[in-house]
Amino acid sequence: MLRAAPSLLRRSARAYSSSSSHVKVAVLGAAGGIGQPLSLLCKLSDSIDEVACYDVVGTPGVAADLSHCPTKAVITGDLPSAGTWPPSGNSGLERTLTGASVVVIPAGVPRKPGMTRDDLFNTNASIVQTLVEGCAKYCPDATLAIISNPVNSTVPIAAEVLKKAGVYKPAKLCGVTTLDVCRANTFLAEKLGCSPKDIDVTVIGGHAGITILPLLSQVPGASSLPADVLDALTVRIQFGGDEVVKAKAGSGSATLSMAYAGYLFTEGVIKAMRGEEVVQCAYVESTLTSAQYFASPCKFGPDGGVAEVLPFGPLSSYEQGWLDKLLPDLQKQIDKGISFVK
Ligand SMILES: NC(=O)C1=CN([C@@H]2O[C@H](COP(=O)(O)OP(=O)(O)OC[C@H]3O[C@@H](n4cnc5c(N)ncnc54)[C@H](O)[C@@H]3O)[C@@H](O)[C@H]2O)C=CC1
Numbered sequence: 159m160l161r162a163a164p165s166l167l168r169r170s171a172r173a174y175s176s177s178s179s180h181v182k183v184a185v186l187g188a189a190g191g192i193g194q195p196l197s198l199l200c201k202l203s204d205s206i207d208e209v210a211c212y213d214v215v216g217t218p219g220v221a222a223d224l225s226h227c228p229t230k231a232v233i234t235g236d237l238p239s240a241g242t243w244p245p246s247g248n249s250g251l252e253r254t255l256t257g258a259s260v261v262v263i264p265a266g267v268p269r270k271p272g273m274t275r276d277d278l279f280n281t282n283a284s285i286v287q288t289l290v291e292g293c294a295k296y297c298p299d300a301t302l303a304i305i306s307n308p309v310n311s312t313v314p315i316a317a318e319v320l321k322k323a324g325v326y327k328p329a330k331l332c333g334v335t336t337l338d339v340c341r342a343n344t345f346l347a348e349k350l351g352c353s354p355k356d357i358d359v360t361v362i363g364g365h366a367g368i369t370i371l372p373l374l375s376q377v378p379g380a381s382s383l384p385a386d387v388l389d390a391l392t393v394r395i396q397f398g399g400d401e402v403v404k405a406k407a408g409s410g411s412a413t414l415s416m417a418y419a420g421y422l423f424t425e426g427v428i429k430a431m432r433g434e435e436v437v438q439c440a441y442v443e444s445t446l447t448s449a450q451y452f453a454s455p456c457k458f459g460p461d462g463g464v465a466e467v468l469p470f471g472p473l474s475s476y477e478q479g480w481l482d483k484l485l486p487d488l489q490k491q492i493d494k495g496i497s498f499v500k
Pocket residue numbers: 186187188189190191192193212213214215264265266267268269278282285288289304305306307308309334335336337338365410411412413416
């Protein structure tokens with residue numbers, strides 16, 4: 159009674175047939191709470207040939223450690239200048255980014271209890287700006303997956319940086335909202351008493367508080383839940399990040415679940431590059447609503463970018479109420495990112 163084709167990643171007959179080219183994934187912020195387990199998951203992946211770990215600290219150690227895992231991916235670890243593993247003449251960011259197909263960016267500070275994601279803006283905006291300037295220079299064709307918060311603003315920052323450099327391709331710039339989908343699937347499955355693997359909730363909007371909107375009404379088994387249960391579930395998904403920040407009590411925010419979500423997103427991009435049919439939610443430049451950037455289901459294509467921003471389907475009146483409320487908030491956070499670079 160749940161969705162017939164629930165997987166985040168949908169297979170087609172062309173699976174794995176179209177490309178055997180070298181797939182390099184760069185992780186920027188690779189020594190951090192998200193970066194380390196994300197790099198591990200990438201190192202364990204059969205579809206990744208090279209994992210390039212970059213951070214301002216610790217990456218030679220992270221790379222040396224991961225290199226002992228007996229899997230096919232070659233691993234490197236770079237700092238901004240000297241200090242690489244294995245030793246190399248290139249400067250750190252250049253070596254990391256050159257030849258990358260996908261660049262995943264979890265660099266930046268995480269929240270502490272009492273903070274909003276927007277409170278991270280002052281620190282993370284310039285970190286993302288600098289790193290994306292490097293992407294514009296060394297891997298202008300790569301797909302960029304932005305994890306650093308506030309995603310609602312850091313994606314517009316990245317877009318403005320790429321525009322300034324003359325290499326902006328909207329289809330190749332995504333904010334990663336996969337953790338919202340993971341939470342929605344997990345929490346809804348708990349309520350319905352089924353496996354989260356049998357559920358694929360579409361989550362639209364942005365990635366902060368009320369800008370996150372799970373479309374639970376579209377999941378057949380969920381639409382019959384009482385209104386108060388649906389409301390509690392919606393709010394729990396919107397504020398799932400706060401749940402972790404509170405439990406970690408000052409030591410950071412979601413890292414392990416985010417690493418898993420970032421890995422799922424990256425695998426989705428790579429599977430699409432190899433010819434599989436992949437639809438996954440992402441925060442991208444969009445004309446679906448009045449907000450310039452908006453998370454919705456996106457079909458990924460063989461170049462690793464978004465081939466089509468898909469419509470998000472019918473909303474219940476409850477969800478329409480949230481959408482009306484979130485759009486002005488989201489646009490404000492987008493404008494803040496744009497003005498930072500302009
Ligand atoms: N999009 C999403 O769903 C989620 C986003 N996040 C965000 O991800 C970011 C990272 O979180 P954590 O890994 O927990 O933080 P962390 O502090 O553990 O790691 C961040 C890493 O970034 C590195 N870094 C800082 N400046 C850098 C620069 N200029 N170049 C390269 N690396 C740099 C740091 O050295 C550190 O190793 C935060 O902004 C957090 O809010 C966290 C969870 C979910």
